[in-house]
Amino acid sequence: MILYDFDYERPNTLQEATALLRQTEGKARLLAGGTDLLPNMRVQVLKPTMLISLGAITPRPPQAELDGSIRIDALTRLADLENSEFVRREIPMLAESAHVVGGNQIRQVATLGGNLCQETRCLYLNQEHDYQFTAPCYKRNGDCCYPFPGNKPGTCWSVYMSDTAPALIALSANVDIIGEAGVRTVPAETLFTGNSLEPLWLARTEIISSVVVPPIPTGFGWGYHKSTIRGGLEFAMANIAVALWLENDRKTCAGARIVVGAVSEGPLRALATEKSLVGQVLNADLLWKAADDASNEINPLPHHGFTRNYLNENIRVYLRRTLITAFERAYGMDA
């Protein structure tokens, strides 16, 4: 139960919504699916003075642009994304990353934009504080950190757990953001500040309006994995999105993106490993080594009861498997 009073508005356009955000000086929050916002209001991680429902705005269906990129309305339900034949055919990694979010009931209401804008999570943070952990932590504008008591003041190590964000970064996607000055477009990976107190470079008066996935290069292969304990209704232990694309010889790596999420303040890229793969003739030993290198590059935060040690191991193994899957797909073994 949300035990405080707040206002509620239901604008008809995103422009009206941004106007409302400006009027409330950023103290309002946008309500799309609400699957992240409402539980956070219940446990008072968030205490907006107004909810601006986007329920009156119908998302446009995913569509191909003239340049071959694919535009997806940020209000697209995750269920619509995973069930869209178009998306499954053109950008299956995004469909897969939407499919593994929560459970079906969550995906029926949760939106892609909401999934990107979700709050960071921590066992201590995501519960009521009536009698447990009553002193507010840094994330609640207090002055302590329960899981990492030695943290420097203002340092919060809650983790950002979006399942779709790593896939979008691996796909080199951009996001369109509507703000006071109009629309700005930024690469999805630049959305993340690396600071869990304010995980997104997004002003409180801005709205992500759509996600644009650029044309998929030829010789492209992808691998995606979400590590969990029970395989559903769960946030990730770690999630991994890998994209490889090959030269015309179908052996030489033309480009690579290796992204690991749910283990840090934002998704992490293994940039050095990506770079080392480009120009190489790929084989199993090389991908095996790349997985080891990438897992050494990624420094996971221990979270939700998982140790850093185990997360490293889990990431290493699934990087191997996703890299091999991506290569198989790029090579054309996975028709």
Add this chain to the structure above:
Amino acid sequence: MSELKFVGKSFKRKDGPDKVTGRALYSEDVKLPGILIGRVLRSPHPHARIVSIDTSRAKALPGVKAVITVEDTKGIKHGFVETPRYPADQEVLARGKVVHVGEELAAVAAVDSFTAQQALELINVEYEILPGVFDPEKAMDPEAPKIHPSHPKIADKEPFSNIGGKTECGWGDVEKGFAESDYVREDRYESQLRTHGYLEPHVTLAHWESDKLNIWTSSMGTFVKRAKLAKTLDLPYSSVRIHKTYVGGTFGGKIDLYSHEYCAARLSILTGRPVRIVASREEIFSAYRHSQPLIVEVKTGVKNDGTIVAQQLRVINNAGAYRGSGVVVVFLAWGFTMAPYRCPNLKYEGYSVYTNYTVRAPQRGHGCPKVRFAIESQLDMIAEALGIDPITIRLRNARQPSEDLPNGDNVHNGNLPECIRVAAEKSDLLKKYGEARKSPQTGHIRRGIGIGVSAYFGGSLIYPNSSGVMVKMNDDGSAIVLTGAIDVGQGAETVICQIVAEELAIGMEDVKIISSDTDTTPQDIGAWVSGMTYITGNAARQAAGNARAKLIQVASEQMNAPVEDLWVEDKAVFNRQNPQQRMTYDQVFAASVATHRGDTIIGEGFWRTMRDVPTHPSLATTKGRWTENYAFSAQVAEVEVDIETGEAKLVKALTVHDCGFPVNPALVKGQVDGQVSMAMGHAFMEEVITRNGYTLNPNWLDYRMPTIHNMAASEDADVITEEYRVGEPYRTKEVGEGLVSGILAAMANAVYDATGVRLYTTPFSPERILSGLKKLEPSKTTGVRDQQSPEVL
């Protein structure tokens, strides 16, 4: 004797249509005018002295109708156990100090949730923080912070702190036994903190009206609730009525009195208005009762052929901040140790240790899974050391039918050897066992198989000890059954209907049940000592038989035929010598009223387990009879383990159980599958994560119970050892909670079979399995290429 028409058949549940259509009324669905919302103020500290509580600001808040603290109570204590050795130990609200996070300090009743919340925030409590202790072995240290004084009988003899109780017993001479053994080993096993996972939260609605307290509460036994509420409120039982509601799951977690039940009642008495208190899921996780994590140390000595010669156990229960059912678990752990296998020399000691955790409750199996996990794991290790297979060593030691147990109980027709044989045969265990550990293996998945054995009691002597049932005939020949039995989802009402329908030869639709209402139904044991089908069922059988005898007597007079010649079928009494001669029940009923001075034909029945045994066994010494119904089982698990990540899952479960006689085979099957699923959660997923008495994952998201997608193929087979005959007492056995145990042990043994990793602590997390694999063969998980790589690579 005619063929059985109702008993032994898989009839649909009586409560099914109500539940699937949403018509079933649960406690929160009961609406009364003028209802107030109750909330409970809880301790933010695991251990602290209460310097003062000031409720004046809360009382002054408009909309607040009452605020109570311990000063507003009679100070009458209650306890899960209330015996001379273990008297009631817990007040309904904290007095003087708080001993766990979430302990109840005060309660408010207000016009709405918002006001109730504000009122809680206005109560000012001043604390003096005391050091807490959370590890039971640390709590036993003489220098540890004292939560409560050690039990006087133990404090006299042993130096330990914080001992809430102890069970100590044995037979033979273990030292001699170990000396005579060819092989002795000693191991230590630990278990995690788990919760019950009932979907319906704790909900209580109380309404004090015309000097009567009416209660609707989610429970496992309305008569126990009545007794404890009446006692703590200092009211006669006749002034307290617990109404029937449907219950959304309990699994052991809704017996005993909970503080919020008292608070709702007291607040209603003070305000004269109905008061409802609903526990949030977070409160249930962080302040209510969970299961009991046990440390089990086992030393076992065997002959070269695997025959157990001696066994010594030391069990330590992290029992939480009050006695709860902690002292019962350390008694039961003895029973679950000694029941399946013969052991001529046994020494057992179990300590129930106070720690600054929430109070503990029974949970399905009540200690059994933890004990069987330990003993069955060790037995496999012994078998391997001796070069014996897992089946032979179990058959060598399994108790035989009719065997006397050292405590004076008898196994009767219980047939563990047959369970083991059938399980071995159906699973093909001996052929599969050890396959995964033979080299070379390819790929990263290893499959393993393991077996575990268990025994469970069916009914024991715990208040209210017995069940009464009344069967009232209606003048159209249908019947009303009055029973105190509570259907918590296990199907009690369906089973009782089947028995009454069978005994009276009427249809299932002719039997209507009025149940678990303390004012209108006879007293009942409740759904918490694994004896309802046996005890309430036999009472129902007797009550229906009693009504049948009256029907036959009246018909005999009317038909002018001897009683011995008459029998019943299709709602009629007929003459076996002349089947054409018959009277329908409505005719008999009319004749009874006309010729028996208005007798409307009411049958009465009552049943009690171990009818000639005066009382329950001693929790301290185990002396006395425990039960007359031992249910045995052998369970086989097949698991798959990813040896690169340590991720493991149950893929196949086989349960072979001796439940005596299945009154409703579909309900038995439901129990089996539910227990396999619950054990799977225990083995691989579930843990209430705590730090210094605080709960870190108080929600369904971060406390991971299995979903339907995790459920493995679950097969089962009955070893039928009993019969049901109309008109005669029958013996059904436990099938609702013992089967979480053997399968847990089987999963541990299967993980070993798959990987060579022996796990001593539940859950078998990927991290534990992987760390075990790394210790075995450091190169195996990091250096070996996956053999399934594509050819192109």
